[in-house]
Amino acid sequence: MQLPLKIFLATVFLSIALFFFVIYDSMAGNNLQNVPSEAVKGKMVFQKRACIECHTVFGNGGYYGGDLTKVYEKFGSNGLRAYLTQPPLLSGAKKKRHIYLSNEEAEEITAYFRFLQSIPNMDWPPRPVYDKKEEAGVK
Amino acid sequence: MFRSQHLSYKYALFAYFLFGLQGLVASGGAIDLLFPDLGNPIPFVSGRAFHLNVSIYWPLIGMIGAMYFFFCQEAEREFYSLKLITINFWILASTLGLILGSLLLGFNEGREYLEAIWPLKLATAACTILLCFNLLTTYLASDMPRSRATLISMVTGSVTLIIFYVPNIVSYAHPTVDEIAKFMVVHIWEEMSLELIGTGVLAALLIQVTKVKRQAVETAIYLDITFAILAGILATGHHYYWIGVPSYWLWIGGTFSAMQVLPAIVLLYTTVKSMTFKEIFDLSNRDKITLSLIGSSMFYHIFGAGFLGFLMAYPPLNRYVHGTYITSAHSHLALFGVFGFLVLALCFHILFTEIILVKKMYRWCWGAIISLNAGLLTMGIGLLIAGGLQVYFWRVIGLGIGETNEFIRPYLFIRAFGGFLYAIGSLTLTFVVIKSIWPKIQVIFQSEGRLSVINCDDLHRMHRLVGDLLQEEKKIEPLLKRIQVLYQSLLFFNKEK
Ligand code: HEM
Numbered sequence: 001m002q003l004p005l006k007i008f009l010a011t012v013f014l015s016i017a018l019f020f021f022v023i024y025d026s027m028a029g030n031n032l033q034n035v036p037s038e039a040v041k042g043k044m045v046f047q048k049r050a051c052i053e054c055h056t057v058f059g060n061g062g063y064y065g066g067d068l069t070k071v072y073e074k075f076g077s078n079g080l081r082a083y084l085t086q087p088p089l090l091s092g093a094k095k096k097r098h099i100y101l102s103n104e105e106a107e108e109i110t111a112y113f114r115f116l117q118s119i120p121n122m123d124w125p126p127r128p129v130y131d132k133k134e135e136a137g138v139k
Numbered sequence: 140m141f142r143s144q145h146l147s148y149k150y151a152l153f154a155y156f157l158f159g160l161q162g163l164v165a166s167g168g169a170i171d172l173l174f175p176d177l178g179n180p181i182p183f184v185s186g187r188a189f190h191l192n193v194s195i196y197w198p199l200i201g202m203i204g205a206m207y208f209f210f211c212q213e214a215e216r217e218f219y220s221l222k223l224i225t226i227n228f229w230i231l232a233s234t235l236g237l238i239l240g241s242l243l244l245g246f247n248e249g250r251e252y253l254e255a256i257w258p259l260k261l262a263t264a265a266c267t268i269l270l271c272f273n274l275l276t277t278y279l280a281s282d283m284p285r286s287r288a289t290l291i292s293m294v295t296g297s298v299t300l301i302i303f304y305v306p307n308i309v310s311y312a313h314p315t316v317d318e319i320a321k322f323m324v325v326h327i328w329e330e331m332s333l334e335l336i337g338t339g340v341l342a343a344l345l346i347q348v349t350k351v352k353r354q355a356v357e358t359a360i361y362l363d364i365t366f367a368i369l370a371g372i373l374a375t376g377h378h379y380y381w382i383g384v385p386s387y388w389l390w391i392g393g394t395f396s397a398m399q400v401l402p403a404i405v406l407l408y409t410t411v412k413s414m415t416f417k418e419i420f421d422l423s424n425r426d427k428i429t430l431s432l433i434g435s436s437m438f439y440h441i442f443g444a445g446f447l448g449f450l451m452a453y454p455p456l457n458r459y460v461h462g463t464y465i466t467s468a469h470s471h472l473a474l475f476g477v478f479g480f481l482v483l484a485l486c487f488h489i490l491f492t493e494i495i496l497v498k499k500m501y502r503w504c505w506g507a508i509i510s511l512n513a514g515l516l517t518m519g520i521g522l523l524i525a526g527g528l529q530v531y532f533w534r535v536i537g538l539g540i541g542e543t544n545e546f547i548r549p550y551l552f553i554r555a556f557g558g559f560l561y562a563i564g565s566l567t568l569t570f571v572v573i574k575s576i577w578p579k580i581q582v583i584f585q586s587e588g589r590l591s592v593i594n595c596d597d598l599h600r601m602h603r604l605v606g607d608l609l610q611e612e613k614k615i616e617p618l619l620k621r622i623q624v625l626y627q628s629l630l631f632f633n634k635e636k
């Protein structure tokens with residue numbers, strides 16, 4: 001076997017092995033919390049209703065509706081339920097409303113958002129630069 | 140010409156069809172985003188899901204077709220199983236048909252890019268396995284040197300398709316694991332597997348079209364694919380920064396992403412070096428179109444994928460630009476810019492092997508290429524500005540979603556206009572291809588048993604081989620063997636006629 005081929009194959013095996021090892025390490029131990037069953041149901045609602053087409057979670061998804069990773073912090077349980085069961089008009093629209101969820105679905109999805117909120121993701125999305133400055137100024 | 144090559148036509152045709160369809164549906168989605176009250180027949184949600192899934196599948200289908208076409212040329216023998224080429228096509232086509240159909244009807248699985256119920260995912264995995272089986276058996280049976288770089292890169296690329304798809308067949312309760320698995324396809328397939336396959340196929344095509352010497356590119360291909368593997372796999376980290384994994388991913392992703400520009404540079408250097416201007420003028424019309432599509436792909440490989448990707452992958456910057464239309468600009472410039480154009484080039488070359496590109500259509504092709512490039516650049520610029528504003532409004536001054544949406548509307552309008560130009564280009568090119576192919580449509584879908592087309596290519600190759608034979612006495616034996624194989628296939632075709 002020629003040298004370039006040997007180097008190439010070695011790179012293939014090492015990179016794949018290293019990649020899966022690091023992934024294993026990221027998921028092992030207590031790195032990932034258990035998902036509460038209510039949150040799992042909420043995740044299914046989120047998927048079936050295709051929320052990801054307009055919203056991002058962890059910044060991945062559609063850019064129309066903004067990020068939902070920390071939305072629980074912003075609205076709280078009651079706020080979320082109200083928003084989802086009595087949907088307002090979409091931004092820029094005169095007739096089209098936000099998707100409507102039943103009470104039960106709203107409960108489940110709120111549990112999912114509560115769980116998302118608790119995932120340590122290096123505090124992404126970052127808080128607006130100005131907010132931070134103001135806070136520092138107040139102190 | 141091998142019969143395997145003939146069987147790959149349908150892949151190329153289907154890729155063109157999907158490409159045209161995608162332009163149409165995407166424009167609908169872009170308009171719905173601007174005017175939500177219009178009552179679009181394809182709502183944004185279904186349209187976007189359709190769009191993302193087809194953006195994974197059509198470059199894949201085109202690449203698989205290109206491999207069936209170029210692999211046997213490089214291995215200088217027929218595929219191990221011709222029947223499997225056809226079977227593989229129909230499984231792939233019907234799987235995709237079911238996925239897209241159910242998405243348009245509003246059945247979502249809710250996982251971006253990978254919307255399919257598990258039986259359809261199994262079918263997709265089965266397709267990649269069939270492909271690898273055929274490639275490996277053919278590779279092992281080939282008389283060519285084992286280390287031939289084009290063969291190695293296509294085989295390795297295809298095997299990695301399986302490895303990184305499998306984790307996605309099952310679903311996960313934890314959203315972090317979901318993301319980890321998703322990017323094994325969205326990132327590794329696109330930025331590594333297709334990169335390997337594309338390099339192999341492109342080299343095969345250039346060796347054929349520009350008559351560059353194989354030895355001259357062999358080392359460069361190895362350099363390219365080694366870099367692509369080394370950087371590509373661990374650079375997946377740039378999608379893992381904020382999904383809830385340990386912080387060492389910032390280092391892994393940042394470091395390896397920085398190396399991702401290397402393969403693009405090697406590829407560009409080799410391609411440019413392998414051509415001279417005089418040669419370009421002597422090319423046939425078909426090859427001129429093919430090469431200008433390849434040229435477009437190279438351009439976006441450097442700027443849209445390499446340069447823009449490089450900037451975005453730097454973690455402190457990514458923290459702010461992530462989750463905005465800047466990502467979308469990069470997706471379009473990189474995914475369509477690099478692999479879209481490459482697949483269009485390859486499929487164009489493949490489809491016009493036996494069918495002649497008439498002069499009138501040739502002019503339309505140029506129009507389409509210009510319109511595609513203009514559309515893509517306009518779209519990219521509109522999205523970059525819209526994304527930049529999102530960064531400013533959301534991450535700097537902390538404005539709400541609704542207000543931000545109002546401010547970025549004009550730029551999304553520019554994007555939609557770019558999409559319109561793009562769609563004109565894509566429909567024109569698809570029209571040229573389908574119109575030229577139409578009279579021969581039955582031949583394209585002919586099954587392997589009934590092929591009886593002798594192609595002049597074979598006679599030309601025979602002629603070349605005899606020429607080589609007269610010059611190189613030392614290597615006479617392997618050459619004789621190859622001539623024997625070719626004669627057999629020619630005789631075989633004649634019998635069937
Ligand atoms: C040829 C190749 C490439 C293709 C087809 C490609 C494709 C894509 C796609 C489709 C996405 C969007 C994923 C999503 O929706 O979340 C993406 C994101 C990204 N790509 Fe690439 N890419 C390529 C090359 C590169 C290179 C060379 C780099 C770095 C040097 C890079 C860095 C990134 C980064 C950092 C993101 C994430 C952006 C974010 O924060 O959301 N890409 N790429």
Ligand code: HEM
Nearest residue numbers: 062063162165166168169194466467470474475558561562
């Ligand atoms: C007529 C041309 C096109 C138009 C108008 C268009 C429009 C769009 C729209 C509206 C989105 C959704 C963005 C959002 O979430 O707000 C999108 C996403 C996407 N498109 Fe296209 N597209 C076009 C062509 C293509 C092509 C040819 C490809 C690839 C082969 C492609 C790949 C993608 C990808 C990977 C995404 C998801 C990544 C993201 O959201 O950033 N698009 N496109």
Ligand SMILES: [Fe+2]
Nearest residue numbers: 326330377378
């Ligand atoms: Fe990536």
